[in-house]
Amino acid sequence: MHTALLLVGIVVTVLVGTSLSERLRLPAPMVLIVLGVIGSFLPFVPVIELGPELVLVGLLPPLLYSSALQTSIIDIKANLTSVILLSVTAVVVTTFTVGWTLHALVPDIPWPVALALGAAVAPPDAVSASAVARRIGLPRQIVTVLEGESLLNDATALVSLRTAIAAITGAVAVGSISLDFLIAAGGGILLGLAVAAVVNLLRRRIHDPLIDTGLSFVVPFLAYLAAEEIHASGVISVVVAGLLIGHKAPVVQTSGSRITERVTWSTVAFLLEHAVFLLIGMQVVSIITGLDGTVPWSRVVLACAGVLAAVILTRMAWVLLTQWLRGLRQAPQEREPWSHAIITGWAGMRGVVTIAAVFIIPADVPHHDLLVLCALVVVLGTLYLQGLSLPWLTRALGVRPNDPAVDALARATLLQQASEAGLHELDRCDHHEDHGVAESIRARLDQRAPSRPGSGCPPAPGRSPRRRPTPGCG
Known part of the structure; x- marks a missing residue:
């Protein structure tokens, strides 16, 4: 009964918060986080911890699958270079930059632990980027790059995090890191292809929209769990399966099935996306009160501000640098406007994956409570600082939708x-x-x-x- 009441309360709060955000002309994630913080102070609201099992298994697969279904493979292929530069290399660069910054500000934190936090805060969130981009009406090319990046960068970050955690207890060879990455990426791609092939084959024989839609709810969890079972990347498996299934839907599905599936998944994604931000807000009080006090508050504030600055500035510098290098090899008429690069660099909001990833770090590492607080500051800082200023920056640069x-x-x-x-x-x-x-x-x-x-x-x-x-x- 308590669980049912809790779920009903979350759904009602999401609906009320979304309606309130429309009246206030604010992005819904910002309003829902505030409502979550307020709810965490109420005595009758139970404590809900966003552990890695809940997020990585319960929330992330359906959210990624829903986004992948709506993403065009053709558009990603047209912007493949930008997507790879942001989803792979930018995540690795951010991991090392944040790790170096945290270790310099708090020398008591070992290098592997600092790099683990860097991997946790490195990937921008697909939900956050899509929510803000849809609201302010960014050009299609920017939206495609942001969504394509956010679909793939979680795999890079989680592989990097797994490697950093392994290095906490012992040395990790470069060859082992490369092998782990190849297994995670290659295994995820192969399993995603296999799941998509089986589902598309079944859909050619299914003509009932309800059965077809019910099958789609099994796909993200099947793809994720099967990949993780063989130590491959479940995130890549879900994304590949979703992209291919969405691409083949007009051929293998009936029109009734496509309409039913689209409406159903739009509703599910809406509730899950907004519930995630509500749950993030409910973590604020428990994270702040969980500090053990071994690090002075002045050093805590400095570390959180330094990590947030490193996350924002590294992405901005990387996007501008790659834009300049690519422009050297392109004709003037083929170059992307600098205003698009600035918007892409500034639209790097973090979300639920960062909160979940930081809890994967073992609780007995030095200053674990400080790591969790830094991750929370990065999520809130990027959402409010970048999310609220992105519409103004878009207007100031004259960037208009198609x-x-x-x-x-x-x-x-x-x-x-x-x-x-x-x-x-x-x-x-x-x-x-x-x-x-x-x-x-x-x-x-x-x-x-x-x-x-x-x-x-x-x-x-x-x-x-x-x-x-x-x-x-x-």
Whole structure:
């Protein structure tokens, strides 16, 4: 009964907090974190710890799978260099930079422990980036890079964290690190491919939307647990499976199944994404009160501020440096605007993966409570500092979303090409005893395509604004 009441309370709070954020014109994650902090002071609210099992097994697979389903493989391929530079190399660089900073500020913390914290705070969060990007309307290329990076960088960070934890108890050879990374990445990719192939094969034989949607709830957990069982990356397995299943959905799924699955997963992702930020806020009090007091507060504040600054500045410097180096090999008309690079560098909000990863670090390492507090400061600092200032920075740099007119024109062109292909195929078919179906199809295509002769649509330039457009005309 208590668990049921707790779940109901979380859902109600998420719905109220989201509605409140719309009235206040603030991103929902910021409002929900504040509500979580307030809730942690209430005596009747139980303590909920975001342990690694809850986040990495219960929350992360469905969140990553939902994001992967909506992500275009074609768009990621077009921006593959940027995605790899941010999801792999930027995470490694941030890990070492944060580790060096923390060890310099608190010399009592050993190098492997400092690097473990660096790996925990290195990956930006897919949920945070998507939530802010969708709200302020960033260009499609930036959103694609941020979402693609956030889908893949968790694997790099978790492999780095696993290596750092192994180094806490003993020496780790370079060859062992490389082998672990290859096993984690390669095994995750292969298992993701296998899961996607099996699911796509089954979906060709499933025509019930409810059964099809029910199958989709099994996929993220199956892909994650199977990969972790062989010490591969469950994150990569879930992402690969989600990308391929989403890419093949129009071919292997019925239209009813696609609509049902999309609506269902949108609802599930909405509740999970916002519940995560509420739970992060509920951790604040317990983390602050858990400090053992062995480190002076002045040093604690300095360490937290130093780690936060290292996280933000390292990403910004890395994005600008790679932009400059890539620009040296590109023609002027092919270079990405510097304003896009600045926005990409500043949109590095951290989230639930950072909180979960820091709890993977053994509790008996020196100053474990300080590590947890630093991770919390990074999450809150990036969410509030970068998340709240990103809309202002976007306006100041003149970065605008894609022109809706251009998107509409591209969509109309695509529909026109599809209509032409359909009519060409229709002409090749035998129309004996088709009961007028072919003519009906041609008439409907003529109504939907204003540029086709005989469509009955008035010319666009001469259309009077007071005249109601002909049905089917754009």
